[in-house]
Amino acid sequence: MLIEALAIGGLGLASALGLGVAARIFAVEVDPLVQEIEEALPGANCGGCGFAGCASAAVAIASGKAPANVCVGGGPEIGATIAKILGVEVSFREPQIALPDCTYGTDKAELKFNYDGVRDCRAAVLLAGGAKVCEIGCLGLGTCAKACPFGAITIGADNLPHIDPSLCTGCGTCERVCPKNIIHLSSSTDRILQFNALENCVAPCQATCPAQINIPGYIKAVAEGRYEDAVLIIKEHNPLPLVCGRVCPHPCEDACRRGLDGEPVNINHIKRFAADYELNSGKRIKPLLLPSNGRKVAIIGGGPAGLTVAYYLVRLGYVPTIFEQQPKLGGMLRYGIPEYRLPKKILDWEIQGILELGVEARVNQKMGHDFTLQSLKDEGFEAIFVGPGCWASRNMQLEGEDLQGVLPGTDMLIDRGLEKPTPVGEKVVIIGGGNTALDCARTCWRLGAKEVTVLYRRSRKEMPANDIEVEEGAHEGLNYKFLAAPTRLIGENGKLKALEYITMELGEPDASGRRRPVPKKGSETIIEVDNVIAAIGQFPDLAFLEGDSGLKVTRWNTIDADETLGQTSVPGIFAAGDAVSGAATVVAAIGGARKAARSIHLYLGGKAQGDPERWYKKPSDVNRRITQIVGAPEPGTRAKMRELTVSERANSFVEVELGLLEEDARREAQRCLQCGLICYKKAGDSASCAACAGK
């Protein structure tokens, strides 16, 4: 027993001595810092950080070549531990996820690579591209999915990568391996600051939408029943989905490629369905907010532009304060759009959602009276956004305009919004052909007017109001008198009694491209009226701008600002919305305001506001039918929204449109072609791809 013990013990001793000598000879000075960091790392060697294992990552962190939070597999706790070891402060890192740009899968193309036996995107690219004609499209062989260390990517039935945001750590491995650069890391800030650029793959609807909402994205989400995702996609570029779902004139639908083969997709009502889903769930679907940086921005005007700027700035970490002249926020949404189109409680809920993000609002604050631009600067506001909207009505320049019973359309709608009494007589004539005119007419009908006539100087075809508004007005019994213009207002004892109008005929096209109406001599007619409401145009009331503000004003009495950047003539002061463009749509104000928010962010970061020359300026017409190229979903019939009957609407301001049912919304969403850029060419198809882009 002694011999065995001595033998094995001796062998052990010899080994220990040998190792001891070797350790002396081959001694490596291990940096204790590296060692400590390595011990803090998970030791899984996943490679997601871009280094060959945790030991390599530890060396990189200790030498400053990688940040403390480089470990994407271990989560923020490990980042915090390493930061503590390094003695650096832990700060917020905006989460990123991978997003594929391409929306057109290889199932639409001949696949050379499959029969060549190539199953890797990088190898396929090396084979000179095969049958593909697109420079930017996804090859669909799924190298990104194979490379993802966290299993966050799968290749769907459409041969496109699908990312699971809950698994994606933003490590960027997919971005590194993709040979076509169609997959990119994207943060909330990136998406807020992103505007459609010429090189982007965007569907015609998205290219046309002034707010640039990812319309195919949210429609797809609704079609698949992912309603919360749909709401988040909409809120990326539009903070007022409930409002827009009700009042947007949806130019996107005019560009919808489905419309070339039948009825366009009912895009706006699908948006309203998603927005109503959030409302009815009672749960706010909140977007990501960056931590507050404490920098204050003043926003003058609490309408759609001001609310949008506030929404994006608070998401970017700023502290926005809205100064509103009226007792409540909403601007023309509240004081210009009647209750039956946009109920106030819905508007309140939408605005409350923005305020809950951390936006301060000071109502009953009139510029020039309660504060000035200088007082805002003195209060510590580092940038100012001006978005007062268009609140003043153009007058008719007619004799008798000051008679009792004649009033501007906006004044009447504002009085309604302020819940002031707004009595109207039995016979009312509305002058104008826009949405405001229709709003006034339909409001008067609800207020009990027996005969409401809309007088418009051009033909029905030239009428700028939304078709649906004109149709609904007709259902409600409005009279339309086209090609007629008022010439004189006749009164008695200071009170309106009659209106004289003249018949018009269309002449040569004017600067707007519409045929100029020319009066027919001797065709004057006099009708008895109780009220004449003029809705012939609006302009911003800029009297509040104090003389020395330095803000330049255009000859149309709008604020002189760059419509792409929102920059005014004074550095640090930005503007957007109707006060810059003239009276336009809510969605246009939202689009302009997001651009202004971007400019404010860049300005406060000390950066140039950028060269947007590669942004889409004007989308071209869609002229190709997608169904001729690929198998597309069946056209189906366009979903119709339920609405109140005409008898239910009389004397009532209850909302007329009732929204789509879930099954209708999903069926309607499934009509969407999901068109983007057509990247591929099937054998024998001579169609070029670029023509299909919404450029």
Added chain:
Amino acid sequence: MSFGDYLLFIVGAILVNNILLAKFLGNCPFLGVSKRMDTATGMSMAVIFVTTLAGMITWVVQYYMLVPLEIEYLQTIAFILVIAALVQLVEIIMQKTMPALYRALGIFLPLITTNCAVLGVAIINIGEEYDFVDTLVFSFSSAVGYSLALILFAGIRERFAMAPIPKVFEGTAIGLVTAGFLALAFSGFGGLVGH
């Protein structure tokens, strides 16, 4: 033995009696380190070094310590002690001379300690009553055979990433199936040499 005999001896050790695919020793690192070619290559180099050295030293320990002291029954424990010390030695040397490979191998390096192929070769050397030169050649050849199998297997497994493998077979499952096919392929070398 003549040169020809040695050649057959080497071929036999590498292909016919492959320590991994014919004797099924060292399967753990075979499956664990064969997902990437670079780590498989590094592991192979480490195994060749350790096995050759272990074969020689265990032969010396056997014939100059265990046999004279008549304690051959302690062969396994003595050999494990020697191999463990050798692995530590390799780790120390590699950290100094090949830091990149050392870092890349990471947790796989200590796996060699538990690599039964190394112990298996050492015990076969004694069991077959090889002399010192035969031991040297056999140990080296067996390790080369191990490396060959490992590198071939890593080459195949790298292609798994691009292959449409059914979900249930992904990972170790398809690895084991493939290892079986590889062993079957190597059995085709049977009869190439005399034993």
